Amino acid sequence: MRPTSGDIETNDRAIVRPVNALTATTKGAATRDAIIERAYEIARFSGVEGLSIGPLAQAVGMSKSGVFAHFGSREDLQRAVIESAATRFGEAVLIPALKEPRGLPRLRSLMHHWFEWVRGNSGGCVLLGSVTEYDDRPGPLHDQVLRNEQRWRTELRRAIQLAIDCGHLREGDTEQYAFELYAIPLAVHHESGLFGYELARRHGDQAIERWFANHSPNA
Amino acid sequence: MRPTSGDIETNDRAIVRPVNALTATTKGAATRDAIIERAYEIARFSGVEGLSIGPLAQAVGMSKSGVFAHFGSREDLQRAVIESAATRFGEAVLIPALKEPRGLPRLRSLMHHWFEWVRGNSGGCVLLGSVTEYDDRPGPLHDQVLRNEQRWRTELRRAIQLAIDCGHLREGDTEQYAFELYAIPLAVHHESGLFGYELARRHGDQAIERWFANHSPNA
Numbered sequence: 001m002r003p004t005s006g007d008i009e010t011n012d013r014a015i016v017r018p019v020n021a022l023t024a025t026t027k028g029a030a031t032r033d034a035i036i037e038r039a040y041e042i043a044r045f046s047g048v049e050g051l052s053i054g055p056l057a058q059a060v061g062m063s064k065s066g067v068f069a070h071f072g073s074r075e076d077l078q079r080a081v082i083e084s085a086a087t088r089f090g091e092a093v094l095i096p097a098l099k100e101p102r103g104l105p106r107l108r109s110l111m112h113h114w115f116e117w118v119r120g121n122s123g124g125c126v127l128l129g130s131v132t133e134y135d136d137r138p139g140p141l142h143d144q145v146l147r148n149e150q151r152w153r154t155e156l157r158r159a160i161q162l163a164i165d166c167g168h169l170r171e172g173d174t175e176q177y178a179f180e181l182y183a184i185p186l187a188v189h190h191e192s193g194l195f196g197y198e199l200a201r202r203h204g205d206q207a208i209e210r211w212f213a214n215h216s217p218n219a
Numbered sequence: 220m221r222p223t224s225g226d227i228e229t230n231d232r233a234i235v236r237p238v239n240a241l242t243a244t245t246k247g248a249a250t251r252d253a254i255i256e257r258a259y260e261i262a263r264f265s266g267v268e269g270l271s272i273g274p275l276a277q278a279v280g281m282s283k284s285g286v287f288a289h290f291g292s293r294e295d296l297q298r299a300v301i302e303s304a305a306t307r308f309g310e311a312v313l314i315p316a317l318k319e320p321r322g323l324p325r326l327r328s329l330m331h332h333w334f335e336w337v338r339g340n341s342g343g344c345v346l347l348g349s350v351t352e353y354d355d356r357p358g359p360l361h362d363q364v365l366r367n368e369q370r371w372r373t374e375l376r377r378a379i380q381l382a383i384d385c386g387h388l389r390e391g392d393t394e395q396y397a398f399e400l401y402a403i404p405l406a407v408h409h410e411s412g413l414f415g416y417e418l419a420r421r422h423g424d425q426a427i428e429r430w431f432a433n434h435s436p437n438a
Contacts, residue, residue, distance in 0.1 A: 123355055128409075132351075135412030136342055149413050179406060179422040180429075186409055187402035190347075193354030194368050203398040210399070214433040 032070045032080075035060055039081045040088075044124040048078050048141070049133050078141055085126035086148045092117050094155055103166030104212065107159045107181075111208045114185045115201055122192045153178055169215045177215070184208055251289045251299075254279055258300045259307075263343040267297050267360070268352050297360055304345035305367045311336050313374055322385030323431065326378045326400075330427045333404045334420055341411045372397055388434045396434070403427055 038060050039051055053074055057067045071077040097110035118125075131149070134142040156178045163169040169177075184207045192200035213219060257279050258270055272293055276286045290296040316329035337344075350368070353361040375397045382388040388396075403426045411419035432438060 131409065131412060146413055176422060176425055176429075179410065180403075180426050182409075183402035183406035183426070184399075186405045187398060190350065190401075190405055191398065193350060194365055203395060206395055207399050207402070210395075 028070070035062075035067060035070055035077075036080050036084050039077060040084050040126060043081050043085075043126045043129070044121070047129050047133055048081055048126065051078055051081065053077065075140065079144060081126065082130050082141065082144055082148070085130070086151075089117060089127055089152075092120075097159070102159075102162040104163050104168035107163045107168075108208065108212070110156070110159055111181065111184070112205075115188055115204050118185055118189045118192060118204075119197050119201070122189060122197055125189065128189065153182075156181065167217055169212070170217050170219065172215065180211065181208070184211070247289070254281075254286060254289055254296075255299050255303050258296060259303050259345060262300050262304075262345045262348070263340070266348050266352055267300055267345065270297055270300065272296065294359065298363060300345065301349050301360065301363055301367070304349070305370075308336060308346055308371070311339075316378070321378075321381040323382050323387035326382045326387075327427065327431070329375070329378055330400065330403070331424075334407055334423050337404055337408045337411060337423075338416050338420070341408060341416055344408065347408065372401075375400065386436055388431070389436050389438065391434065399430065400427070403430070 035056070039056055042056065042059070043051055051074065053064055053067050053071075056077070057064045060067070067077075071080065093110060093113040093116075096113050097106050100106040100109040121128075127148070130141070130145050134145045157174045160169065160174045160177045160181070164171055164174070184204050187207070188197075188200045188204035190200075191203065254275070258275055261275065261278070262270055270293065272283055272286050272290075275296070276283045279286070286296075290299065312329060312332040312335075315332050316325050319325040319328040340347075346367070349360070349364050353364045376393045379388065379393045379396045379400070383390055383393070403423050406426070407416075407419045407423035409419075410422065
């Protein structure tokens with residue numbers, strides 16, 4: 001059993017954990033986070049499949065068994081890295097957008113923050129990489145990647161539906177709308193690697209504004 | 220110097236090559252093509268960076284020096300595989316589209332054939348893979364990938380410009396138009412790996428028809 005920051009272990013003798021055990025768990029969680037942080041950086045360039053416990057242990061200055069104490073297996077570690085990528089994405093793209101008024105302001109903010117995510121990850125994106133790695137490889141990591149994608153599409157469709165409800169976008173198939181808006185950051189990612197982020201971003205910004213205009217209820 | 224099918228070697232004694240030398244060169248070219256074919260299949264799943272002469276020689280049942288006789292270096296081989304991918308793409312997507320009348324019929328055919336390319340390469344696309352591999356890695360392979368992309372964008376913009384000239388699309392920035400149309404097969408590729416090609420294709424077909432409708436001169 002690996003400790004996570006949210007766990008409270010109970011037994012017959014005590015409901016609350018003694019202070020020294022709590023400190024140990026907090027320290028354990030911090031070490032675990034530091035390992036994931038390092039693994040995430042490796043995965044950005046070598047992919048989630050490029051992760052292995054040995055080199056990672058060396059990179060964080062721990063023994064292999066020290067790393068294994070935090071992650072029962074290589075797959076556990078890979079799962080944690082993919083989860084970390086999804087959390088970072090949510091924090092970078094969704095959370096700031098939710099601060100904007102619902103409707104087009106929120107949807108536009110979401111797309112802009114997505115473009116910023118692309119800027120920060122054009123050298124290598126763990127999320128896009130994991131799709132390429134696991135989309136045709138059945139197993140728990142594949143299922144996790146799929147779940148993350150579905151979660152994200154649900155958020156995107158929710159933001160689109162709110163923009164329709166607010167009268168900012170024409171009524172339509174939100175699944176199709178989500179597909180078309182999703183395509184734009186993919187193209188920004190693709191083009192920025194080849195021809196530079198600034199050009200790709202200009203194309204991306206124009207593409208969403210033109211898409212919004214074409215889907216205005218007054219268009 | 221490696222023989223290529225287009226070379227005619229001349230010397231002081233003869234302008235035309237003797238028949239037996241010609242046969243040898245033809246056989247050499249066929250062997251070279253067979254090696255590229257096998258390397259292309261490997262690169263679909265392991266990437267162009269996943270190619271190395273040793274395992275490839277084994278896969279085609281030749282000695283390493285036998286393969287080196289056709290490709291002076293690993294990079295030579297990688298270059299040939301990327302070139303082969305670009306040629307296949309042109310033959311699968313551009314050539315059939317050029318048989319359609321210029322304007323929207325040709326542009327639509329091009330997009331449809333591009334979607335068919337995605338169908339055939341959803342397990343692993345050498346062209347998309349090579350962009351990820353070389354977009355941030357300066358060198359001859361990076362330059363080749365960039366040239367291929369530029370060539371393709373030129374063709375796409377030409378097809379768009381013809382559709383404008385025919386009065387099938389509204390006047391506009393063909394670079395921006397090309398970015399937006401390019402985004403759609405990228406999204407089909409991305410989504411087909413996760414949720415199946417047929418769903419992704421329906422979204423892709425709808426996306427281009429909706430894009431065409433939004434850019435009709437009468438819209």
